[in-house]
Amino acid sequence: MSSERVKLSRRAALAALPGVRLTRAVAAEQVRSSNASAKGKGTTPPVLGNLFETLATYAREAPPSYAYDPHRWPNLESWKRDARAKCLEHLAYHPPVVPLDSEVKSRRKRNGYTQEELVFHSSPGVQVHASLLVPQGPSKKYPALVALHDHGGYYHAGREKVLERNPSSAVLDEFCQKIYDGVPYAAELARAGYVVLVTDAFYFGERRLLEDSVPQTAEARALAALPAGSDAYVRAYNAWAHDNEQAVAKNIFLAGATWPGIIGFDDMRTVDYLLTRPEVDTSRVGCLGLSLGGFRAAYLAGLHNAIRSTVVTCWMTGYEPMLANHATRHTWMIHAPGLYQDLDLPDVVSMTAPNHLLVQYGRKDTLFPNEGKELAVKKIERTYHAAGVGANCRNTFYDQPHMFSKQMQHEAFEWFGKTLQA
Secondary structure, X not given: OOHHHHHHOHHHHHHHOOOHHHHHHHHHHHHHHHHHHHHHHOOOOOOOHHHHHHHHHHHHHOOOOOOOOOOOOOOHHHHHHHXXXXXXXXXXXXXXXXXXXXXXXXEEEEOOEEEEEEEEEEEOOEEEEEEEEEEOOOOOOEEEEEEEOOOOOOOOOOHHHHOOOOOOOHHHHHHHHHHHOOOOHHHHHHHOOOEEEEEOOOOOHHHOOOHHHOOOOHHHHHHHOXXXXXXXXXXXXXXXXXXXXXXXXHHHHHOOOOHHHHHHHHHHHHHHHHOOOXXXXXXXXXXXXXXXXXXXXXXXXXXXXXXXXXXEEOOOOOOHHHOOOOHHHOOHHHOOOOHHHOOOHHHHHHOOOOOEEXXXXXXXXXXXXHHHHHHHHHHHHHHHHHOOOHHHEEEEEEOOOOOOOHHHHHXXXXXXXXXXXX
């Protein structure tokens, strides 16, 4: 399908999707109403103030042209082929694929599983640090999961956030108690009979930015002066890394890449590594994550054929409702310039259809507008129902803030039990 044909048929495609015109008209009216009421009642206006309508109008007039439309694509697979190619184009990170050349650094038995620390190559010069958890039990092939860690403004650790830690730091324990209810869920999944692979994403954990590797500003010198690994150091490091996100993003964009492109490429290579393991049943592979981990899971599920079941927790929304007052609440790591003209985030994750998909939302999660959550539900369900596999997706709302609570974990574990263990 040519790009010219896509552009010419954008409005026709929009008309073919029930409810989309209404949704956008309502959204536009909400913008105008909110602007008017903000002036009259003192409510919060859009972050961009008087400049906002320029972008809001553009987004309304250029809706995602690659959203699934059975009138344009003869079957689901032909849409997925075209949509995935377009998504990868926008992610703009295409390094050569190199041999994994994995190396196990250590191995130890834990309660109910064996944990390996290892590295593998994702692209030239890039080593990914990972932990592999293998159930202790009979020698057989197990279902497998990629557990994707969050952002949370906590850069000093990556995969440690979802692993059992002994010893652990008070700062990390406090963080994990807040967003994971204190549960090292990767370990729980390993004990439940899954091979679980967890990696450090670019800019986190063993792949974090090192303060002694950059120009020695006063901030970098002050950080280096703190006792390494101390609670004071970890808190200061997280603040310093947050301040440096913008500089990293600018360099990534200047290099012609995107941050989600880098992370997404490594996550796909993580699945490639998992498929090489003799303990893994390659027909039963899934992924899950909270927050940035949920965002990563959405892309990984949409782009990798091996993913058969997915749980996305607290990172799903339609992008247009985010524009007014929510875009500034999020990391640079989610931005793929130009993507929205072709694919909204619900479209990206729907590329996993007909595979199983569970999306969990927090009603008290203020990182996303309610309109964005509701729009995501409609878009995902519309794609799955149009493809004839409506029973394979579920959207669940919890009276929770931005977290992966024990209750949410219970649903996720049951979901994988039904879709991967059976």
